[in-house]
Amino acid sequence: MTALAPPPVGVRPTTNGGRSNAPVAWMAVPALAMFLAFGVVPLLGVLFLSFTTWDGIGEIQPSGLTSWRSVLSDPGLPHALWVTFLIMALSWLAQTPLSLLIGVFLAGRQRYREFLAILYFIPLLLSSAALAITFKALLDPNFGLGEGLGIELLRQDWLGESKLAMGVVIFVVSWQFIPFHSLIYQGGVRQIPTSMYEAAEIDGAGRLRKFFSITLPQLKYTIITSSTLMVVGSLTFFDLIFVLTAGGPGDATRALALDMYKRGFQANLMGPASVIAVILVLVGLGLALLLRRLGGRGDESQLEGA
Amino acid sequence: MATLTTHARTADPSPEPEATLRRGSRRWTQRNWIGGSFGWVWLLIVMVPIYWIVITSFKTSSNYFSQNPMVPPSEPTLENYRLVIESDFARYFLNTTIVTVGAVIPAVVISFMASYAIVRGTGQRFLRYTNSLFLMGLAIPLQAVIIPVYLIIIRLKMYDTLGAIILPSIAFAIPLSVLVLTNFIRDVPKELFESMRMDGATEWRTLWSLAFPLTRPALMTVTIYQGLLTWNNFLLPLVLTQSPTQRTLPLALWSFQGQYSVNVPAVLASVVLTALPILLMYAIGRRQLLSGLTAGFGK
Numbered sequence: 001m002t003a004l005a006p007p008p009v010g011v012r013p014t015t016n017g018g019r020s021n022a023p024v025a026w027m028a029v030p031a032l033a034m035f036l037a038f039g040v041v042p043l044l045g046v047l048f049l050s051f052t053t054w055d056g057i058g059e060i061q062p063s064g065l066t067s068w069r070s071v072l073s074d075p076g077l078p079h080a081l082w083v084t085f086l087i088m089a090l091s092w093l094a095q096t097p098l099s100l101l102i103g104v105f106l107a108g109r110q111r112y113r114e115f116l117a118i119l120y121f122i123p124l125l126l127s128s129a130a131l132a133i134t135f136k137a138l139l140d141p142n143f144g145l146g147e148g149l150g151i152e153l154l155r156q157d158w159l160g161e162s163k164l165a166m167g168v169v170i171f172v173v174s175w176q177f178i179p180f181h182s183l184i185y186q187g188g189v190r191q192i193p194t195s196m197y198e199a200a201e202i203d204g205a206g207r208l209r210k211f212f213s214i215t216l217p218q219l220k221y222t223i224i225t226s227s228t229l230m231v232v233g234s235l236t237f238f239d240l241i242f243v244l245t246a247g248g249p250g251d252a253t254r255a256l257a258l259d260m261y262k263r264g265f266q267a268n269l270m271g272p273a274s275v276i277a278v279i280l281v282l283v284g285l286g287l288a289l290l291l292r293r294l295g296g297r298g299d300e301s302q303l304e305g306a
Numbered sequence: 307m308a309t310l311t312t313h314a315r316t317a318d319p320s321p322e323p324e325a326t327l328r329r330g331s332r333r334w335t336q337r338n339w340i341g342g343s344f345g346w347v348w349l350l351i352v353m354v355p356i357y358w359i360v361i362t363s364f365k366t367s368s369n370y371f372s373q374n375p376m377v378p379p380s381e382p383t384l385e386n387y388r389l390v391i392e393s394d395f396a397r398y399f400l401n402t403t404i405v406t407v408g409a410v411i412p413a414v415v416i417s418f419m420a421s422y423a424i425v426r427g428t429g430q431r432f433l434r435y436t437n438s439l440f441l442m443g444l445a446i447p448l449q450a451v452i453i454p455v456y457l458i459i460i461r462l463k464m465y466d467t468l469g470a471i472i473l474p475s476i477a478f479a480i481p482l483s484v485l486v487l488t489n490f491i492r493d494v495p496k497e498l499f500e501s502m503r504m505d506g507a508t509e510w511r512t513l514w515s516l517a518f519p520l521t522r523p524a525l526m527t528v529t530i531y532q533g534l535l536t537w538n539n540f541l542l543p544l545v546l547t548q549s550p551t552q553r554t555l556p557l558a559l560w561s562f563q564g565q566y567s568v569n570v571p572a573v574l575a576s577v578v579l580t581a582l583p584i585l586l587m588y589a590i591g592r593r594q595l596l597s598g599l600t601a602g603f604g605k
Contacts, residue, residue: 032420238540
């Protein structure tokens with residue numbers, strides 16, 4: 001890059017606020033090229049493939065709307081959508097209040113809380129595959145915890161009954177991701193000015209009152225950020241369900257991402273699998289936009305009255 | 307609940323400056339026990355399965371079936387670990403290391419360069435579009451594009467190689483890395499860039515001798531976080547490789563579990579072994595990881 005002659009010094013040294021005059025755009029090219037090749041092109045590719053027939057090995061044959069028709073008329077699709085929605089809603093309901101509580105708890109500055117935070121975070125470090133394998137062993141009706149401890153309540157066929165299997169998926173998801181969302185809430189709580197609490201104390205507000213009138217409204221944007229990550233993230237749970245239940249029992253936990261994998265890589269129907277992938281992208285984008293709309297305009301002050 | 311409320315009310319509202327300074331921490335101490343007891347319950351929920359994994363991995367098979375699952379083994383054994391290591395885990399370990407290092411270092415370097423360009427070239431249309439594209443990329447799930455990625459990898463004749471896992475891993479690390487890094491490079495005072503420019507430094511030199519040292523904590527964060535994601539990735543190796551010699555750890559765990567499903571202690575030993583390096587990394591880089599994770603979403 002010796003060709004980049006320094007601009008004539010002293011002509012307008014400071015008027016541009018230190019912005020570069022020399023070309024820097026080339027530095028973005030490697031990242032852009034990689035992302036185009038393995039992010040954007042596949043995104044367009046999946047739309048293209050949804051109008052073809054392909055078994056994953058042979059020739060790709062254009063086939064118009066055949067794949068779309070077969071997927072849209074398949075009762076498996078509404079079922080997969082329903083399962084996905086159920087996982088999304090239940091995992092949101094399980095995670096949000098708990099993350100909020102833990103986040104508020106962790107925002108305290110006591111030393112032992114910092115120590116607890118270190119331990120809380122461990123589940124997020126383990127791979128979903130490892131977690132699924134662990135809980136599968138732990139919940140095994142014959143060799144698992146229930147049998148070993150002799151606790152009848154724990155001795156159920158956890159992964160063999162539809163409702164229980166769904167519950168286990170939600171539990172493991174929460175177990176893994178609550179630490180991450182608590183961390184987001186912890187950051188949010190720490191940004192609330194202490195002066196607001198002091199004012200409330202002078203007015204004689206109790207603890208619950210302070211939580212509902214100050215903490216919760218002040219965390220509005222944090223809640224939206226965390227919920228967006230939860231909701232959009234729940235569309236992509238794949239490893240966990242794949243290893244834990246493989247979509248079963250029957251197809252009780254066969255969510256969209258798993259449905260796509262099974263159609264594409266197990267049944268070798270890449271066309272219909274691509275249709276599911278397109279639906280997955282559309283649902284994700286739609287939800288992200290919806291939640292952003294809910295959040296209102298991003299520039300309004302969160303500190304009104306502070 | 308009622309006792310709590312009265313407790314808070316009796317808090318001394320005296321406006322002395324010293325008391326005000328300490329008020330913040332005192333408020334939380336008073337609030338302790340709801341949150342406090344809940345905090346310990348959650349600790350139990352997190353630690354019991356982890357404790358169980360660790361102690362069980364040292365039990366013999368017969369011990370596992372006869373003993374109370376929450377009691378540490380009466381005769382601890384390393385037999386399970388020997389079985390795991392003999393099942394070629396050294397190779398899977400090496401494969402995973404190659405994939406993680408081979409994907410994360412290039413990903414962070416090119417993301418850093420792009421972030422620098424995006425911050426320094428503000429106003430250039432090309433860079434504005436590039437930035438928007440990366441932001442949009444945050445919303446593209448890997449699962450949704452895995453079929454075309456598979457097609458591309460086949461056409462590149464890279465199917466069933468470690469490179470097949472590395473290339474898409476790099477691409478999908480870029481959006482979040484750029485988001486975090488641009489936030490940090492923006493915090494570098496403009497005067498510093500200006501004085502580098504006055505000294506006649508090229509942008510390339512400014513990137514490495516000014517921006518690099520100043521954003522090192524953010525670079526650490528991004529590296530650790532992407533390292534974690536790549537180390538644990540399951541979908542890419544599942545779809546893009548097939549032979550056991552190209553297996554990475556999460557995939558190896560899965561097939562090991564399929565093979566030895568009855569030998570629970572051995573399966574759990576494999577879980578411990580694959581998690582060990584990450585736990586070590588976590589012990590070293592915890593602060594960076596935690597602060598950086600929120601920085602990406604918090605700003």
